[in-house]
Amino acid sequence: MTSIASPRERLLRAAAELFYAEGAATVGVERLCKAAGVSKRSMYQLFATKDEVIAESLREYGPATVAGYFPDPAADMPPRERILHVFARLEERSGTGPFHGCPFVNTAVELHDPTHAAALVALSFKQRLESYFQQHATALGASDPQFLAAQLTMLFDGASVRAVMRAEPLGGLALRAAGQLLDAAT
Amino acid sequence: MTSIASPRERLLRAAAELFYAEGAATVGVERLCKAAGVSKRSMYQLFATKDEVIAESLREYGPATVAGYFPDPAADMPPRERILHVFARLEERSGTGPFHGCPFVNTAVELHDPTHAAALVALSFKQRLESYFQQHATALGASDPQFLAAQLTMLFDGASVRAVMRAEPLGGLALRAAGQLLDAAT
Numbered sequence: 001m002t003s004i005a006s007p008r009e010r011l012l013r014a015a016a017e018l019f020y021a022e023g024a025a026t027v028g029v030e031r032l033c034k035a036a037g038v039s040k041r042s043m044y045q046l047f048a049t050k051d052e053v054i055a056e057s058l059r060e061y062g063p064a065t066v067a068g069y070f071p072d073p074a075a076d077m078p079p080r081e082r083i084l085h086v087f088a089r090l091e092e093r094s095g096t097g098p099f100h101g102c103p104f105v106n107t108a109v110e111l112h113d114p115t116h117a118a119a120l121v122a123l124s125f126k127q128r129l130e131s132y133f134q135q136h137a138t139a140l141g142a143s144d145p146q147f148l149a150a151q152l153t154m155l156f157d158g159a160s161v162r163a164v165m166r167a168e169p170l171g172g173l174a175l176r177a178a179g180q181l182l183d184a185a186t
Numbered sequence: 187m188t189s190i191a192s193p194r195e196r197l198l199r200a201a202a203e204l205f206y207a208e209g210a211a212t213v214g215v216e217r218l219c220k221a222a223g224v225s226k227r228s229m230y231q232l233f234a235t236k237d238e239v240i241a242e243s244l245r246e247y248g249p250a251t252v253a254g255y256f257p258d259p260a261a262d263m264p265p266r267e268r269i270l271h272v273f274a275r276l277e278e279r280s281g282t283g284p285f286h287g288c289p290f291v292n293t294a295v296e297l298h299d300p301t302h303a304a305a306l307v308a309l310s311f312k313q314r315l316e317s318y319f320q321q322h323a324t325a326l327g328a329s330d331p332q333f334l335a336a337q338l339t340m341l342f343d344g345a346s347v348r349a350v351m352r353a354e355p356l357g358g359l360a361l362r363a364a365g366q367l368l369d370a371a372t
Binding site (some may be wrong): 009015021022023025038060100101104105106107108110112113114115122123126134150153154155156157159161162164165166169173174176177180184 | 202207208210211212251286287290291292294295296297298300301305308309312333336337339341342343344345347348349350352353359360364366370
């Protein structure tokens with residue numbers, strides 16, 4: 001079966017890719033429409049503003065981003081391994097060409113407006129990561145699962161930023177730091 | 187004495203303020219020149235490109251940003267307190283209107299290009315923070331001062347990002363997490 005992507009789908013995919021690789025503030029509507037093969041007129045029939053495209057593309061592609069860091073829910077894996085899995089994926093991606101850090105952090109930083117619809121979408125995905133950590137921190141018997149989840153989330157974001165700024169792999173640093181947080185909490 | 191700021195000084199100050207508050211990718215040359223009270227022609231006589239303005243404003247105002255997190259070098263303060271001081275300043279600033287996270291992280295994220303002159307300036311200031319942590323981690327007798335310094339830097343960046351995304355104060359979280367890292371390392 002050949003599936004032809006609709007103009008809306010093409011726009012959201014091009015937005016997710018370009019905004020992640022080059023920045024939501026940097027990529028203009030002209031360039032976005034050209035990459036999507038959609039006229040500006042058609043874009044504005046589908047979305048009132050570029051801001052709406054930013055929010056909607058994050059909403060559409062955010063779940064796949066998050067899922068890319070999580071193990072198979074059906075896998076037979078203890079809670080500690082489930083938490084460390086996230087950092088192992090980050091280690092793998094850091095320092096590679098397509099890695100530009102966390103798209104949710106990037107969007108929030110770039111927009112400079114926590115009330116922006118896309119910033120709220122970004123926050124909701126970041127909270128999904130923290131909930132995941134908290135769930136497994138609880139299963140692990142951590143003395144303060146909420147605090148441990150916040151520590152792990154800050155480590156994840158700080159490590160992502162480090163890999164972006166240095167443009168080099170983390171070299172095991174994030175995984176080691178996560179392991180230490182887990183040791184200290186249990 | 188009345189000091190009249192030069193066009194160069196006005197441009198760099200306006201750039202540092204606007205790029206921090208609204209984003210280096212978002213604020214255009216028109217707006218920058220207007221805020222600085224400098225014609226575009228004068229700007230391009232002083233700087234070849236907007237990219238040069240971004241790098242130069244960070245170079246000029248970066249030291250004050252870093253210094254704002256450090257205690258008086260002459261103060262009688264043990265190394266542990268010197269490290270925690272940085273997180274206490276971050277706690278104070280988080281959730282306030284003028285706080286938009288770390289300007290060095292923001293610039294690196296916004297530019298999406300680790301070879302950009304401003305991204306290299308940003309990285310050098312971030313490394314200054316990490317060197318500060320490492321110096322005091324060594325004085326503290328940490329078992330692995332380099333690792334502790336990296337952990338503290340990642341915590342600082344992750345906590346900044348958290349405050350920006352949630353648009354609320356850290357509420358002691360960063361300070362508590364830093365204290366735990368210090369406890370675990372000594």
